[in-house]
Amino acid sequence: MCKLIKYWLIVIALQFCVSSYAQSPEIKIDLKQEIGTMKPVWAWFGYDEPNYTYMKDGKKLLSEIAALSPVPVYVRTHSLLVTGDGSAALKWGSTNAYTEDNKGNPIYNWRIIDSIFDTYVSRGMKPLAQIGFMPEALSTHPVPYRHYWKPGDPYTDIITGWAYPPKDYNKWRNLVYEWVKHSVERYGQKEVESWYWEVWNEPNGHYWKGTREEFFKMYDYAADGLKKALPTAKIGGINIAGTRGKGAQEWTNDFIKHCISGINYATGKKGSPMDAILFHAKGWPKLVDGTVRMDMAPQLNDIETGFKLTMLYPETKDLPIIIGESDPEGCAACGMATNPENAYRNGIMYSSYTAASFARKYILADQTKANFLGAVSWSFEFENQPWFYGFRDLATNGVDKPVLNVFRMFGMMSGTRLNVVSNRMYPVEDILKSSVRGTQSDIGALASKDSKSAAIMVWNYHDDDKPGPTEIVNLFIENIPSKKASLTIYLIDKENSNSYEVWKKMGSPQNPTQQQIEVLEKSGKLKNISAKKIKIRDNKTVVALKMERQAVALVKLEW
Structure with missing residues (x-):
């Protein structure tokens, strides 16, 4: 009887280990598995x-958007x-x-x-x-013509x-x-x-x-x-x-x-x-x-x-x-x-x-x-509006929001799109039915390669704006055609590439000083958190990414 109990305890422990391992985030990218154009x-x-187009902050943002894109x-x-x-x-x-x-x-x-x-x-x-x-x-019905809508008014007032x-x-x-x-x-x-x-x-x-x-x-x-x-x-x-x-x-x-x-x-x-x-x-x-x-x-x-x-x-x-x-x-x-x-x-x-x-x-x-x-x-962007008012925009008062840095990451992806295998990426069929509502977050990737580089964007997303565990995502990259490479990691999270968190730590000023604005502008740029030379063994490498909930990383490999 004791042996039987011991046996089942071992089985349960093994099942728990296997289950835990299966949920540990792993993403695999094979540079030979091309699936289309990026x-x-x-x-x-x-x-x-x-009319925001040619205003001060409008011109500034358009210059930044143009600069981040290779096309x-x-x-x-x-x-x-x-x-x-x-x-x-x-x-x-x-x-x-x-x-x-x-x-x-x-x-x-x-x-x-x-x-x-x-x-x-x-x-x-x-x-x-x-x-x-x-x-x-x-117009067949020209009057009234000019509207004066503001947030909180009925949307149809604009018509x-x-x-x-x-x-x-x-x-x-x-x-x-x-x-x-x-x-x-x-x-x-x-x-x-x-x-x-x-x-x-x-x-x-x-x-x-x-x-x-x-x-x-x-x-x-x-x-x-x-x-x-x-x-x-x-x-x-x-x-x-x-x-x-x-x-x-x-x-x-x-x-x-x-x-x-x-x-x-x-x-x-x-x-x-x-x-x-x-x-x-x-x-x-x-x-x-x-x-x-x-x-x-x-x-x-x-x-x-x-x-x-x-x-x-x-x-x-x-x-x-x-x-x-x-x-x-x-x-x-x-x-x-x-x-x-x-x-x-x-x-x-x-x-x-x-x-x-x-x-x-x-x-x-x-x-x-x-x-x-x-x-x-x-x-x-919305010219001459309160700082971080909550508009859906890429920048506020000339300071880039975190979302613009995702497009900076996209701008570094080119060439051929690669197949992605992730044990934590929700199938698109599931998201079409119910978005991302499971107990675990969606940890996935989008990957591309060019003749002498590869770029892999990784995210840790969930629908609910609640704290979640910071996880170590192991990124396995295979068939790298070189024995050495440069590895650069860019990160968007609470501490990196995030002007909003910096603004809040300042006390959320609506009239920041010029010095504060300069700090905010710098914090709004995409941050490189690691850049180093690595050796490639057997055409493979593993990159471990520390990803908090809602973080986005870009891994750039150049050889």
Whole structure:
């Protein structure tokens, strides 16, 4: 009897050891297991307020974004045709590109649009140029036109005269024609051919106050004006909201069918130009018992649905797909003071969510075979606003937030994407169902290699903004074609690459001194925590990473 008890105690102990070992984070990367191109799908950004572009902190941030990317970054912004004096405000922008004289004759003024596009092009960036919204003189319902929304107000307060169809479609077409013709004259045909153009934003939501057919008509006239000015220009649509929903899918299918075989409202011919497919994808954080709980599932379901819809049609299955807005939730200008579920935005939770979600975007593209070109992170900066107010932005008052450092890491990844094997990385199918809600965090990686280097991004993510154990992640790298290499480790956590924690330790000043600002700016940069030469034995090496909950690391190996 005693021997039997002893036997079962040994069995239980062995099972416990095996179980514990299985949960110890291990990631394996074989540099010969290539799975595709490391497309820079992350190098796309956007924002509501176009006039921030050429302001002090806007220019500074755009310079940083351009510098971190080895390829041209695409930028999308709303309100490029809205009437007004160019004053910046939350959820508002204007360029006064189109007005009319007292006889109804068009007056074109490209000064503000030029200052926006000049800011991009001078930095090697490219517009994802949004044709919208409706100028006051063309709107079928122009009054009221200018809104004065602020955080806490009903979101629909922003919907005014700019959201309505044109009262004259020929004038609308000619506005687009003149804009594109002017762009070619200013920047050159080759440059403008490299841009993407798209019409409007979320026509199935609040942003469009017309019918579905009126939207298609507006699209046709805009596309006709664009192609008359530059036949090789690239245009797409429709930047639908809530892509996974039944209504959004109906809109998308109807739009695709209209572009393939519908009667073009502007030309009377069959079909309408469609050079890219665009849709939106958003997550849904909530406050649960006073704690922020993220939800990646809606965002990834939007993406999977959009990819699959595009693959349904022979005419669209090879078209480039741009996720026109791809974010943890839907309102960048809603701060955490009015929306406490947005408290994730200042710290490292936003960083780890970004790393973990982008990795799954690649996986979904692989699974559906979609031609995934880019995902626009709808996050920029908000000029002259409180420090760390909780906007969804990349920087606050010119100081970089931790999330921008994830994009700095992406900027160091190029070449070929590699297969990743991790015993703690949630399968994408599980995240599509219920995000990351298990007892253990999601510890995974995204890996790439070039001719003489490899880069591996590792994260320790969980939906719940609660403390979790710091874990040692063992990263096994195989088939390194050298006997020696340089190993550099970059880290984003509470102590590294984190201006927010430094600001809090200062006492959260809303009027920091110049010396404090300099400290904050330095702390906002991506920190290298280790750089050394290593010997490679049997073409292998092991890197041990100390990863706290919500941390993100980049391991760079060069030989």
